[in-house]
Amino acid sequence: MEPDLESPLRAHAGSARQEWKHPSDHWLRGFVLDNRASLGTLAVFIVMMAVFLVANPTVFTTWYLYSSVLTTLPVALFVVVPLVFVVTCGEIDLSFPATMGFASWVFALVVQAGYDPFLGIAAALVTGMLLGFLVGSLVVYGGLSSLIATLGMNFLLRGLIQIINEGKSMSLTSLSGSWAYRIFSSQILGVPVQIFWAIAFVVLSAMLYNRHRFGAQVRVVGDNPDSAQQMGIDVKRVRVKVFVFVGIGAAIAGTFSVMINFTWWPTAGDGYLLPVLASVFVGGTPTWGGIGTVVGGAIGAVTVSFIQTGVVAAGLSGFYVQFFNGLIIILSLLGHKWNQARYR
């Protein structure tokens, strides 16, 4: 006689043919549950802006403030988003500032030589991809710690730029009349056009993350590389790909930053290292890999870029900027920790 061990499931036997239902039948609850990291980040942002608005209503209702943030924010967004992929994959990339500088340097060289800026953008993208591939291969095939190896690459590439240019900047006045400038860096009805490109990039990347094989494999590799390997995923290839993605994002970011000022500096991209990293984690992507949120990262970038502007505009001295930067980061991390469960 077989012992009746099936009882817990037999109870459901009648409903086996029924279609699946989400535990929360209401779509809104499901939406909130699925997006709680990015919604939490959004809440932090709204609270912060409300505080700023109360502190200084006149400044925070003028369009100029938002316009200036919207000009520089896109540059950060182009690297924050790929970094969400890298962190999800269980790696980190600290070499993107130098990649920004390097790719935009190539862009500047091409434009200065009298070629069309579109050609310069293409050259910058190729440079970014190659550098991303170089950094990724070094980390993945060289078996190095991504934290240290990418930091090393950041110094190395930046050093190379400095040695060759001897600290000199490049002025690109011919840019202002070009089609590339009109398409990528002008204004539409007073809104900086960069932000539209950045939003398109964020949306496309969010779809790539959630609805594409690339994103699916990045998440699985970050979650359980052994299992991914066993299931036939080329884990190393996926890891290299995320670094290439950062290279592409950094190239776009670098080019955009040059187009804002018509000038290329040998330090281009340097100031973005810490704010961009902070944005990824403020956005709700955890440090341990496997999960993350592209939209959250983007909201994190908006938050971080408003801290600086907001603190100064609220009438506090510049000394408060760092303090508030740190405060927002810590509060966000605490919030996310409470918000997300870690499964093992």
Add this chain to the structure above:
Amino acid sequence: MAERIIELRDITKSYGQVYALGGVNLSVDRGEVVGLIGDNGAGKSTLIKILSGVVRPTSGDILVRDKQVNGWSAARSRDAGIETVFQDRALAVQQTIVRNIFMGRELTGFMGWLKVNKEIEEASRLMREIGFTSKVFTPHSIVGQLSGGERQGVAIARAIYKQAELIILDEPTTALSLTETAKVFHFVRQVRASGRSILFIGHNIHHVFDIADRFVVLDRGKVALTADRSAVKSAEELINFMEDVAHPGGLPGLREAGEAEQQAR
């Protein structure tokens, strides 16, 4: 007679001077649950590795559907429809059930975009097939929220999606409670009913006894016993047999202790 999925003939495996397996014969037929029992160090894991093609045997023949296969490898093993489900580290626990089932074999359409609805449909079908349904979770549920037995269900559903004919379950119930074990047994019976085969490996003889159609007892690299379910009266008989094999003379006092324990139960 049922179709023979795989047959191992006189397989040996030696690591240097040490023989992990010394001439093992093992076969699995279609729609059969074979229970492989053996103490630690009996050669169970070596046997699994040979079946999944990770390790090549030192000597012996491997026949897939009665045809001898030369150059046995992981790829050949997959082609033969053999899929191993390891107890842990098999699943990405922060991902949904769907993502785990289609891990590495995502259903994609134009330019690699996922066919999300088709994946859900297919996942639901697979899960129904092994009787893995509940009102509590959906294909969108995170695997980390599932219990141990349910996680085995995800791994089994994935193996079936990979067209597995023979699923090797490595210690599937070792860390599980009674309820969870029952769930795994339920999946195993459903898989058998669908005409697939299972090699159920465990060292809890009671578990193996409850689920297997045939027992293979491995001892120090050799098959000590192959018996049909009908030939064995109870799990205790199997346990006694294994004790005899392990300690041919009988350890003084061991048998008595075992019997006392049984009576107490």
